[in-house]
Amino acid sequence: MGSHLLKKGYEPKEVEKRWYKYWEKEGLFSAKDVSDKEPFSIVIPPPNVTGVLHMGHAYNNTLQDILCRYRRMQGYNVLWMPGTDHAGIATQNVVEKELAKERKDRHSLGREKFVERVWQWREECGGLIIKQLRRLGASCDWARERFTMDEGLSKAVRTVFVKLHEQGLIYRGNYIINWCPRCQTALSDLEVDHEDHSGHLYYIRYPFEKEEGGIVVATTRPETMLGDTAVAVSPSDKRYRALEGKAVILPLMNRKIPIISDEYVDMRFGTGALKITPAHDPHDFEIGQRHNLASIKVIGADGHMNEQAGRFQGKDRFECREEVLQALREEGLLEKVEPYQHSVGHCYRCRTTVEPYLSKQWFVKVKPLAEEAIAVVETGATRIIPDIWTKTYFEWMNNIKDWCISRQIWWGHRIPAWTCEDCDELIVAMGPPSACPACEGSTLVQETDVLDTWFSSALWPFSTMGWPDDTQTLKTFYPTSVLVTGFDILFFWVARMMMMGIHFMKEVPFRDVYIHALVRDAEGKKMSKSKGNVIDPLYVIDEYGADAFRFTLAALAAQGRDIKLSEDRIEGYRHFINKLWNATRFSLMHLSDFEPDESGEGVRDLSLADRWILSRLNGVAESVTKNLDGYKFNDAANAIYRFVWHEFCDWYLEIIKPVLYGQPVSAASGERVKEIPKPARYETTRFVLWSALNETVRLAHPFIPFVAEEIWDKLPGTEGSIMTAEFPKSTATRYDAEAETTMDLLMGIIGGIRNIRGEMNVPPSMLVEATVQSPDKGARELLERYRDMVLNLCRLKGLEVMLPDKRPPSSATSVFGNCSIFVSLKGVIDFELEKGRLNKEIAKIVKEFDGIGKKLSNRDFLQKAPQEVVQKVREKGERLAEKKDRLEENLEKVAQLVGNS
RNA sequence: GGGCGGAUAGCUCAGUUGGGAGAGCGUCGGCCUUACAAGCCGAAUGUCGCAGGUUCAAGCCCUGUUCCGCCCA
Numbered sequence: 001m002g003s004h005l006l007k008k009g010y011e012p013k014e015v016e017k018r019w020y021k022y023w024e025k026e027g028l029f030s031a032k033d034v035s036d037k038e039p040f041s042i043v044i045p046p047p048n049v050t051g052v053l054h055m056g057h058a059y060n061n062t063l064q065d066i067l068c069r070y071r072r073m074q075g076y077n078v079l080w081m082p083g084t085d086h087a088g089i090a091t092q093n094v095v096e097k098e099l100a101k102e103r104k105d106r107h108s109l110g111r112e113k114f115v116e117r118v119w120q121w122r123e124e125c126g127g128l129i130i131k132q133l134r135r136l137g138a139s140c141d142w143a144r145e146r147f148t149m150d151e152g153l154s155k156a157v158r159t160v161f162v163k164l165h166e167q168g169l170i171y172r173g174n175y176i177i178n179w180c181p182r183c184q185t186a187l188s189d190l191e192v193d194h195e196d197h198s199g200h201l202y203y204i205r206y207p208f209e210k211e212e213g214g215i216v217v218a219t220t221r222p223e224t225m226l227g228d229t230a231v232a233v234s235p236s237d238k239r240y241r242a243l244e245g246k247a248v249i250l251p252l253m254n255r256k257i258p259i260i261s262d263e264y265v266d267m268r269f270g271t272g273a274l275k276i277t278p279a280h281d282p283h284d285f286e287i288g289q290r291h292n293l294a295s296i297k298v299i300g301a302d303g304h305m306n307e308q309a310g311r312f313q314g315k316d317r318f319e320c321r322e323e324v325l326q327a328l329r330e331e332g333l334l335e336k337v338e339p340y341q342h343s344v345g346h347c348y349r350c351r352t353t354v355e356p357y358l359s360k361q362w363f364v365k366v367k368p369l370a371e372e373a374i375a376v377v378e379t380g381a382t383r384i385i386p387d388i389w390t391k392t393y394f395e396w397m398n399n400i401k402d403w404c405i406s407r408q409i410w411w412g413h414r415i416p417a418w419t420c421e422d423c424d425e426l427i428v429a430m431g432p433p434s435a436c437p438a439c440e441g442s443t444l445v446q447e448t449d450v451l452d453t454w455f456s457s458a459l460w461p462f463s464t465m466g467w468p469d470d471t472q473t474l475k476t477f478y479p480t481s482v483l484v485t486g487f488d489i490l491f492f493w494v495a496r497m498m499m500m501g502i503h504f505m506k507e508v509p510f511r512d513v514y515i516h517a518l519v520r521d522a523e524g525k526k527m528s529k530s531k532g533n534v535i536d537p538l539y540v541i542d543e544y545g546a547d548a549f550r551f552t553l554a555a556l557a558a559q560g561r562d563i564k565l566s567e568d569r570i571e572g573y574r575h576f577i578n579k580l581w582n583a584t585r586f587s588l589m590h591l592s593d594f595e596p597d598e599s600g601e602g603v604r605d606l607s608l609a610d611r612w613i614l615s616r617l618n619g620v621a622e623s624v625t626k627n628l629d630g631y632k633f634n635d636a637a638n639a640i641y642r643f644v645w646h647e648f649c650d651w652y653l654e655i656i657k658p659v660l661y662g663q664p665v666s667a668a669s670g671e672r673v674k675e676i677p678k679p680a681r682y683e684t685t686r687f688v689l690w691s692a693l694n695e696t697v698r699l700a701h702p703f704i705p706f707v708a709e710e711i712w713d714k715l716p717g718t719e720g721s722i723m724t725a726e727f728p729k730s731t732a733t734r735y736d737a738e739a740e741t742t743m744d745l746l747m748g749i750i751g752g753i754r755n756i757r758g759e760m761n762v763p764p765s766m767l768v769e770a771t772v773q774s775p776d777k778g779a780r781e782l783l784e785r786y787r788d789m790v791l792n793l794c795r796l797k798g799l800e801v802m803l804p805d806k807r808p809p810s811s812a813t814s815v816f817g818n819c820s821i822f823v824s825l826k827g828v829i830d831f832e833l834e835k836g837r838l839n840k841e842i843a844k845i846v847k848e849f850d851g852i853g854k855k856l857s858n859r860d861f862l863q864k865a866p867q868e869v870v871q872k873v874r875e876k877g878e879r880l881a882e883k884k885d886r887l888e889e890n891l892e893k894v895a896q897l898v899g900n901s
Numbered sequence: 902g903g904g905c906g907g908a909u910a911g912c913u914c915a916g917u918u919g920g921g922a923g924a925g926c927g928u929c930g931g932c933c934u935u936a937c938a939a940g941c942c943g944a945a946u947g948u949c950g951c952a953g954g955u956u957c958a959a960g961c962c963c964u965g966u967u968c969c970g971c972c973c974a
Contacts, residue, residue, distance in 0.1 A: 009939070184951055194974085343974085388905075392972075395904070399973085487972085518971095528939085555915080555925085560906075562970090564913060572926060575939045586936030634915075638924075653936075661935080685913050752944095757931090758943030793943095795934080855920090860957035869958090876921070 010192030010581035012545025040076035041477035048087035053132035055519040058537040069702040073727035083146035088412040088453040156463035168430030176285040179357030180347035192345040201340035206248040218270025227298035231277040234265040259511035362406035369499035369585040392418040458496035461509035482512040547704035548574035557633040596717035608687040615736035622730035750813040767797040
């Protein structure tokens with residue numbers, strides 16, 4: 001391939017499509033059930049089948065893909081298990097909306113037809129997100145894609161249900177649950193979002209049965225009074241002691257209800273008297289149980305008042321509230337209305353205000369399961385990262401309440417329970433029983449409810465691997481290595497997978513749980529369609545390329561911190577991709593006919609720069625490895641960024657240019673003489689350039705797979721996909737302290753000269769002379785040795801290296817270490833400018849020196865601080881003092897010159 | 902009401918056995934120097950939210966406090 005023909009700007013579109021196809025075709029994402037390699041496995045948090053890729057998915061999956069690609073290159077047998085979730089209510093809502101357009105509803109269709117219709121919808125429109133994940137570069141083993149309603153996973157669901165029922169951990173009963181009148185189904189506590197709402201507190205007088213007067217209760221939901229069956233006061237409330245056991249007349253309903261006392265009542269709330277509606281409030285329900293009160297349901301499943309609501313029957317619950325208030329006003333029983341802030345529950349799917357509702361539902365008794373799930377985190381069998389979430393996890397697990405798992409919708413796993421019409425016997429079984437085990441009756445009716453979607457998601461780590469069958473996949477890949485997910489589903493999903501995994505597999509579902517934060521907009525607001533502040537990941541990929549996008553997410557992925565994403569940030573990282581691309585273009589210009597020498601002949605006689613870049617590369621490999629192992633994606637990404645841009649490009653490529661271009665060994669003449677380069681030096685340089693670039697793209701591949709593969713492909717002497725190449729290892733032998741120290745000195749001197757040029761506005765086209773004076777023989781020798789590097793990078797026509805001596809005339813000064821740097825500016829120097837520059841420099845040193853002086857004059861510091869630290873401070877003080885002296889000396893001379901002119 | 906997180910340069914944020922306040926973006930100055938102007942070279946910029954405490958030494962540890970955000974009830 002004609003590498004010198006690479007386009008000037010990197011164009012991701014075509015490249016990404018081509019390589020993704022190639023990876024899939026070559027089966028590079030596929031995991032082996034049987035392998036000598038060590039396993040590494042991740043199950044994807046299954047997106048809703050109705051979902052489209054949003055920033056949260058993009059972030060979550062980018063992190064997973066980085067880990068998978070990293071481990072694959074390290075030689076692991078990687079399984080990244082993909083799939084989607086049937087998302088009961090969400091999917092049902094989508095299809096119902098579609099039906100509504102056809103002026104139909106699910107009831108007119110009937111259950112069976114409706115479910116068919118949902119399957120059909122799924123065939124046609126579902127799982128779009130799976131295609132979108134490919135655009136991101138996700139390296140899932142697509143052949144293993146699962147769906148929570150697949151036959152295999154459904155079998156797992158039924159098995160778990162039956163077993164838990166056998167073990168007494170699933171039960172059915174009449175309790176207050178959260179009811180969504182729009183979705184017409186029960187919800188678990190977690191599926192209710194609480195929002196603060198400015199409402200009112202209504203004070204209503206319930207007249208005594210016989211005497212005058214009455215007791216005043218306070219409520220935010222007056223319509224529920226129609227179902228009141230008592231008034232409760234606190235047993236320690238002296239105000240009401242005399243009233244206990246008496247009765248009041250429930251207004252509007254003219255029902256006699258007792259005044260009872262219960263510890264639950266808070267004397268400070270309202271009047272201290274609480275109306276009790278067991279059928280419509282969870283606390284009231286419990287009080288009702290304790291006092292054997294009747295539960296009267298006055299609100300129906302559809303959110304309208306029912307026949308128990310007397311003259312209010314048929315009214316919407318909120319309409320009814322107004323009418324009840326009006327009626328009370330008319331009767332003079334509404335004593336007072338106060339503005340009141342209280343939280344109101346909303347359905348997490350459709351935002352409808354949730355109604356506490358008494359009904360017969362199925363529950364999981366989670367306490368015993370939670371105990372196991374707590375234990376494994378305590379022992380460290382599963383680590384939660386960052387650790388801060390461990391406490392939240394424990395908190396929730398310790399205060400867990402039974403989980404309502406039945407839903408009155410049609411799309412989902414139907415509860416495997418049957419009722420005998422003859423004797424009412426309840427049978428829970430894997431499949432339809434042929435006869436009632438109690439009475440042998442044959443009319444058995446299956447439970448119409450389906451299971452909470454999260455019930456099947458809870459089994460995901462093992463149901464996707466074939467459980468309840470004893471599969472090789474399970475043997476190889478369970479428990480999974482890590483789960484990567486957002487904190488928003490820590491309870492919904494992670495906690496439940498922990499419980500189910502441990503209970504059924506006798507082994508934790510994951511070794512690590514990495515919890516990441518949220519992607520927000522540039523102002524830190526949550527992205528939402530209604531706010532109009534969403535950034536579409538697909539748009540970003542089209543516009544900037546998947547690599548730039550992925551790298552942005554990784555670079556901003558600081559643990560425990562939300563990402564504030566803006567297009568500007570992505571654009572910035574696109575520049576990085578382009579930088580790498582152009583560095584490659586440059587390299588390939590000189591490598592087109594290069595053939596890497598397997599024998600290692602090429603590594604003889606490395607130059608300083610060669611040794612330095614290889615040593616630095618080792619440092620980056622170490623940093624990336626350490627940070628990825630610790631899920632510090634941002635640190636890993638930034639290490640690569642810094643290396644590529646500020647070491648490889650800014651220094652290494654600049655240093656080797658003369659060798660590659662065959663430029664004059666001495667630039668002193670200021671002319672570029674095309675010389676035939678020394679073959680050995682040239683070949684060595686090409687070898688190191690090739691190695692460095694080769695290793696760099698391997699390090700970068702997990703983050704920016706497409707461009708890395710493209711570069712890998714263009715690089716001579718590479719074979720196969722970069723996905724199967726080895727991830728660079730850091731070894732102590734590759735660290736070259738001497739090269740790094742020497743380069744630090746040279747870079748410091750070069751920096752000093754460049755600083756003068758920049759500050760004094762010397763244009764790059766102007767070649768100047770410089771002098772470095774140092775008492776240090778070693779430093780002088782190094783400068784002599786690498787004179788050409790300095791000449792070249794500073795655009796000098798001459799460099800004199802000498803012992804400290806007189807200041808060269810008409811020069812500007814700077815100091816690095818024990819070296820004084822002079823740049824001769826004959827005829828160009830502006831002494832005022834130089835004076836200002838020196839003053840500024842001195843002021844900086846003085847400031848720093850003050851702090852050090854204080855330390856060194858502090859006896860306590862000298863005595864108590866470790867000698868190491870004291871020594872370091874001393875040395876630094878000396879360095880600064882010397883630097884200051886030099887600069888002041890120069891300032892004085894410059895001041896004289898200014899005075900003379 | 903309970904719990905958690907954040908507050909560091911103009912912006913977004915790094916900063917762990919406590920010992921030299923940093924990066925990116927933006928800004929300013931100089932450059933189209935034969936990979937890249939999506940670039941190169943250089944520069945400026947801080948009461949580390951506030952108040953105490955521990956320590957020879959605090960952005961970091963402790964206590965209190967203010968503001969912002971989140972979770973749970």
